[in-house]
Amino acid sequence: MINLHLLHRLSSRSLPRLYNSTKIFKMSEPLIPNDSVNIVNKRAINSNSQNSIKSKKPKLKKYKAKKVDSTSPLGVLQFEIDELLNEKKLNRGDIQNDISSILNDFTKDENSISNKYHREVQNVEVLKIGANGDGLALIKNPVESEKFQIVTVPFGLPGDIVDIKVFKTHPHYVESDLLKVVKGSSMRDDSLISCKYFGKCSGCQFQFLTYEQQLNLKKNTVINAYKFFAPKLLAENLIPTVGETIGSPLKLGYRTKLTPHFDVPRKVKQLEEKPPLGFGQKGRPKWRSQTLAEGGSGSILDIEECVIGTSIINEGMCNERKRFDKEFTKYKKGATILLRENTTILDTEKPVYEQLDEGSTDIDKEDKISYVEVEDKEHDKKLAKTCVTNTRQIVKEYVDGYTFEFSAGEFFQNNNSILPAVTKYVRDNLQLPNSDTLPRYLVDCYCGSGLFSICSSKGVDKVIGVEISADSVSFAEKNAKNNGIDNCRFIVGKAEKLFESIDVPKDRTSVILDPPRKGCDELFLTQLSSYFPAKIVYISCNVHSQARDVEFFLKNTENGSHYKIESLRGFDFFPQTHHVESVCVLSRI
């Protein structure tokens, strides 16, 4: 049982700590700038007045495709589009949109190409749900009657019949806003929605699904990722049955970090009206009458409470919003507010207020630090949770009996409730066969402030961690020391720096990989394969780059063919959202 008390203490407090002037979640610009026609006409007038003999043709606008990483959400969408086309026996030509005509259509009347494309469509059947949580559907092309369009439908579930507004065109798909669910999919259960901003905020996608359905969708994301990014492994039957997704103990109130933000329009010297402070709107809200009444009309939705944030993070958000109400006129640029949970293990002999570090304060309560007291019955400890807003402040987290310190602005996992299960799973899967007497070693690549190194250190003789952030490495060293662990060594540098000085025998060594979203690079994977460790546990917040890396490792490196995928499954670090963390275990054959 968790025992919650809210207590406060006196503290002086200034402005909220803001970082990164931001343009996060800015909606895309319209394809045709409003003044396009005027610019062209002005040029024509100028050239006439100079009696120019040459009548200059307006320059045709060309569509410039942005380079996307194939494992990013937009890159993955391309695979999903091809899969849908395959199922419908269509090809890319059948869904190609005439972007050039839209870009160069300067007429403004209702029959303009742009208006024909960006229209409302009724009774659209959603066919699939993609990895980023948007539905996918097939609609008729409004201009070329023999053609179709693939449309993304936010908050659309397979089987839904919906009315949509198409608002943006890309070469092979169009984006839409969901206007109305005409007939709901059997998966949809709106009674499960716990946030009034669901359907408008870009944070959550799955609140209307049972938790079991959410876990199943995430399992499918893992299956599809390996289908799309590891086709050779799939063809050779080298991918095992994907395990059930491991759920989070907390389904709501789990997020230990939130970053609400606000925009200040350009050219505004002094804000007169308070701008929305919250999270990005999904799609273009101006077609959704409800949205205007509930939280603003801009690209940011004004949100006072986030149901997936922990209670102290929401308390911090409430404090910082009160402060923003009073002080918004001082800001000349948009900014992001960091809200990061901090845990203090309480000495029950001392008054709580004496043990708290700096944290978010309540201006209505004499600037007292807000905190929530939590009892950890398993380890017989009392914890105080505070909310840190200063990116440089040192934050403490408490995982499975260990304490971790790191800078509030640096990386640390955001769902504390699932970490004991994840660290145990990693530890169990690092085990080497017949390892009862011989020494065992662990290498933790991308180790951050030492979470996996420290949580796995007991069963091994020596741990080597490698991490690019010197700041994180100094925290990893400090964390090992504070937890009484003396068998860990940490190296600052790119992951491949490890191989310059590795001194542990490969046959007795397991390796953890936990890279950022973009995954590992080929140089590192090639060197890892040459080192040839006994076991590899690859943890990833982007299963698509993980699948690509695993295929590269098994198929394109020196010793890759001597490994097999022992197991593969997702962990649900972020309930109610589309995100999935994937753990892939590789062992030598």
Ligand SMILES: C[S@@+](CC[C@H](N)C(=O)[O-])C[C@H]1O[C@@H](n2cnc3c(N)ncnc32)[C@H](O)[C@@H]1O
């Ligand atoms: C997903 S985090 C994992 C951190 C840690 N395992 C944890 O769970 O707290 C990825 C880490 O990789 C680090 N990193 C990014 N690129 C790197 C590289 N090329 N070599 C080593 N570390 C890198 C980042 O600084 C970050 O701490």
